[in-house]
Amino acid sequence: MTQTVTTAENIVLRPRRPRTRTRGAVRVLGDVLLWAAAALGLLCAVVAVLTSFLGFQVMLFSSGSMEPTIPVGSAALVSSVEAADVEVGDIVTVERGAGELPVTHRVVAVEPADTADARLLTLRGDANDQDDPAPYEVTEVGRMVFSVPGVAPLVAQLGTSRMLAPLGVVAAAFVIWGLWPRSPARSR
Numbered sequence: 001m002t003q004t005v006t007t008a009e010n011i012v013l014r015p016r017r018p019r020t021r022t023r024g025a026v027r028v029l030g031d032v033l034l035w036a037a038a039a040l041g042l043l044c045a046v047v048a049v050l051t052s053f054l055g056f057q058v059m060l061f062s063s064g065s066m067e068p069t070i071p072v073g074s075a076a077l078v079s080s081v082e083a084a085d086v087e088v089g090d091i092v093t094v095e096r097g098a099g100e101l102p103v104t105h106r107v108v109a110v111e112p113a114d115t116a117d118a119r120l121l122t123l124r125g126d127a128n129d130q131d132d133p134a135p136y137e138v139t140e141v142g143r144m145v146f147s148v149p150g151v152a153p154l155v156a157q158l159g160t161s162r163m164l165a166p167l168g169v170v171a172a173a174f175v176i177w178g179l180w181p182r183s184p185a186r187s188r
Contacts, residue, residue: 030177033174034177034178037170037171037174041171047077050077055079055080056077056078056079056080056145057077057078057080057093057142058075058076058077058078058155059075059077059078059093059102059104059142059144060074060075060152060155060156061073061074061075061076061104061152062152064127065105065125065126065127065128066091066104066105066106066125066126066127067126067127068126068127069091069106069147070091070104070126070144070147070149071149071150073149073150073151073152073153074147074148074149074150074151074152075147075148075151075152075155076104076144076145076146076147076148077144077145077146077147078092078093078104078142078143078144078145079142079143079145080140080141080142080143081140081141081142081143082117082139082140083117083118083119083121083138083139083140083141084117084119085143086107086110086119086141086143087107088107088108088109088110089106089107090106090107090143090144091104091105091106091107091143091144092104092106092107092121092123092141092142092144093141093142093143093144094121094123094136094138094141094142095138096136102142103123103132104142104144105123105124105125105126105128105132106124106125106126107121107122107123108122108123108124108131109121109122109135110122111135113137115139117139118137118138119137119138119139120135120136120137121135121136121138122135123135123136
């Protein structure tokens with residue numbers, strides 16, 4: 001089968017490439033991957049806005065002190081709140097001191113502190129039998145909004161140059177592929 005292409009100078013006959021199921025399946029798969037990449041990019045943009053401008057933080061869990069509520073390897077989004085807004089039962093992240101990682105545990109008691117803005121929070125991990133050794137005096141904490149199990153290793157790797165370079169190349173390839181002109185659909 002041939003196709004006639006007319007130009008200002010002449011008429012050219014070219015063989016028409018047959019449309020195969022494989023080409024159609026590849027196109028559909030590519031579209032699905034492009035939409036999935038766009039959704040992931042949108043999610044990353046939302047998290048970037050939340051953490052950069054609205055005071056949210058992403059916490060990665062490497063210990064099992066909050067299991068089964070928050071398993072090891074989870075990532076959580078925490079929102080900054082005043083200590084006066086903290087209630088018993090909240091899961092909060094507090095700073096422990098210089099050079100130490102913050103702790104995320106459940107609030108078991110809230111008491112007033114010496115200063116008007118501060119509170120003394122007694123915390124306990126859900127997997128622990130005892131409260132933390134001493135109450136934390138805080139004026140502000142990070143309250144957990146939600147957590148996603150199993151994504152902490154991936155989130156930690158995404159920030160490394162070993163991952164950012166290949167992801168940039170893949171993103172550029174998707175953009176080029178998505179914007180590449182396609183042949184018009186032909187009627188049968």
